[in-house]
Amino acid sequence: MEPLNVEHAGRTLRGVLHLPHPNPSPAPAVVLCHGFGANRFEFGNIFTELARRLAAEGLAAYRFDFAACGESDGDFADLTVSDQVAQVGAVLDTVASHRALDPDRLSLLGMSLGGLTASLAGAKRPVSSLALWAPAALAVDANVPDEVAYWPEILENGYEDLLGKPVTRHFTEDGFGIDPWADAAGHAGPVLLAFGTDDDLLPDDVVDNYRNLYDDRLEMHVFEDLGHTFETVPARAALVDVTVEFLLRTT
Secondary structure, eight states, rough: EEEEOEETTTEOOOOEEOOOOSSSSEEEEEEEEOOOOHHHOOGGHHHHHHHHHHHHHEEEEEOOOOTSSTTTOSSGGOOOOHHHHHHHHHHHHHHTTTTTTTEEEEEEEETTHHHHHHHHHHHHOOOOOOEEEOOOOOGGGOOGGGGGTHHHHHHHSSSSTTTTTTEOOOHHHHHHHHOTGGGGGTSOEEEEEEEETTTTSHHHHHHHHHHHHHHHGGEEEEEEOOOTTOOSSSHHHHHHHHHHHHHHHOO
């Protein structure tokens, strides 16, 4: 594991690169995108576990902190999905230029808001495949303020308080300009979608939209009676297993 930082819009995004040993240089690589207000370790340190598994199987993995998260520079009040998509573009540029990595074999994985971000970034430039864990398309699925349940709170306070993190007016208005389906349609490769049936961010209509969007390129793994973060030890182990198998096959 080695430090690898990315410069974007005057900010340093801090991350680490897990290289396979021995390294089949140039190695294929997977970029891991964490969720809202999280960091490059993700829940239960699962991104670290996944990165180590991938490296052991011959795939490099890059974990990084989005701006204003973890150890990266930035102000959380400036967070938007559009900015995160741009950050992923800069990350892909840096990873593609690394001497030990194959620029033609790069995949994206994202958790929650990172899943939404990965789906949008993967439509803007060619990547081999996408792995989406509980993607938070509902974060931008409203088109007008009246469809946002917490809009009155934003008008009153300037933000919605989401588990101690501010969902700002800036973030919400940015989302009005994003269509999570049409704007993700540019990706042409395989897609893994993993989610729990008790996840409020993946209701049936959202799952149907993903089916329609990716059609026969979509592989779904459904975890019964589990929520947004796959809350059991067996489920998290299975999530890593199916993801490693998918990425080995598609990156």
